[in-house]
Amino acid sequence: MSTNASALPLPSALPPIQINRKPLWIALLLVLAGALYLNQTVSWRQGALWIVGALLGVALYHASFGFTQAWRVFVSDRRGAGLRAQMFMLAVGVLLFFPFLAQGSLFGQPVNGLVSPPGVSVLLGAFLFGIGMQLGGGCASGTLFAVGGGNTRMLVTLLFFIIGSVVATANFGWWSTLPALAPTSHIKTWGLAPALIANLAVFALIAWIATVLEKRRHGHVVSFASRTARPASLLQGPWPLIWGGVALVVLNFATLALAGRPWGITSAFALWGAKALDAMGGDVATWAYWSKQAALGAPLRQDVTTVMDIGLMLGALAAASAAGKFAPVWKVPARSLAGAVIGGLLLGYGARLAFGCNIGAYFSGILSGSLHAWLWLPAAFAGSALGVRLRPLFGLAVEKTPAASSC
Helix, strand or coil: CCCCEEEECCCCCCCCCCCCHHHHHHHHHHHHHHHHHHHHHHHHHHHHHHHHEEEEEEHHHHHCCCCCHHHHHHHHHCCCHHHHHHHHHHHHHHHHHHHHHHEEEEEEECCCCCCCCCCCHHHHHHHHHHHHHHHCCCHHHHHHHHHEEEEEEHHHHHHHHHHHHHHHHHHHHHHHHCCCCCCCCCHHHHHHHHHHHHHHHHHHHHHHHCCCCCCCEEEEEECCCCCCCCCCCCCCCCHHHHHHHHHHHHHHHHHHHHHHHCCCCCCHHHHHHHHHHHHCCCCEEEHHCHHHHHHHHHHHHHHHHHHHHHHHHHEEEEEEHCCCCCCCCCCHHHHHHHHHHHHHHHHHHHHHHHCCHHHHHHHHHCCCCEEEHHHHHHHHHHHEEEEEEEHHHCCCCCCCCCCCCCC
16 A cells, blocks of 8 residues: 555564563463363353464564554554554455455354444543553553563553443543444445445545655655564564565454454453452442443353453463563663553553454444444544653653654
C-alpha cells in the first residue's frame, strides 16, 4: 500500500543470538502441559485455543506488532508503516471473515462476530483507552506480549488494567443507559459484497492518507514489508510487519473456527478481577454486569479468553527467550510507574465501556462488520494523540521512528 518505499539497511556483521534456554524450555513445557490439561479437563478445542494463544504471542513479539507504537510514531513523526500494516491486515481479514460470517457457519460450526451497540459509552471508553495505551505503554495485546517478553513495567500496567476493568463493571449498568444504537453488522445490513467494498475502500483511504502525510514530511515512505534490523527468522525473529499482520489474521480465523467467535482479550481481565474481589468477600455476583455472566461461577479453564490470554503470554516468553531478549529489569523510575498505574486504569475502564480493546473492538470488531468498531477507531486514535502529548510528563519517550520493542 506504499510506493517508493525505503528499506532498513542491514548491518554487515551481527553477533549471534544467545538463546535464553531455561525460560524457553519452561515456556515450551508449560504450553505443552496446558494443552494436554485442557484437552483432558475441558475439550480438545480449548486445548487448541491455548496453542493458538501461544502462537499469537510468538507473532506479536517477533513482529513487534504493537498498535500503540504504530499510532504514536504516526502522531509524532508521521511515520505510517505500522498504520499501513494494520490496514493491510484488516483488508486480508475482512476478505477471509466476511463470507463465513455472512453464511453463519464455518466447517459446520455456527459462528458469530463480535457485534456491540455503538453509542456514547463506546466513544468515551475508546477515548480513555487511547490515552491509557500511551501512558501504560501498550494496548491489550501489547500489554500481554510485553509481560510475557519480560517487560516488568508492563506487569504494573496489567495489574491496574485488571483493576480498571472490574471497577468499570461495578457501574456498567449506568453507562449502558446512555444513548446507543442497536448492535449493527454491515454484513447483515448491507449484504456481503457492499460491506466488503466499503471496508476495503476505507482501508485504502487510510493507507493513502498515511502515505501522503509521510511523504510530505520525509520525502519517502518506509514500507511495512521492508527488511528487519537483522535477517528475519521464523523461530527467533525479528519478523517484518507484513508477516505479523498475516499471522494475526490466520490465527484470529483459527479462533473463529474453534471458538465460534473472533479473538478477544479484555473480558478476561474483568473476570480475573471480579473473581479476586469475590474471593476477598466482595458481593460481585449482585452487580448488574455479572448477574448475566455465567463465567463468574465457572472455572477459569472454561473461559476461552482466559485460556488464550495466558497462552499468549507464554508464547511471548518463548519468543523472547528464543530471540535472546528475555532479561527482566526490575528497577523502574517512579514517574514511569505512575504512568503505568494511570494508563492501566484508563485501559481497563475504557475497554469495558467500549465493549472491547484494540483486539475485541478494533481488529475483531472490524472483521465482524460491527458498526461500533468504526466509532472505536477514531475515538481511540484521538485519545492516543492526547496520550502521546502526555507521555513526557511521566518520563516516557516519544519516538520519531519505530523501535524494535514491544509497544
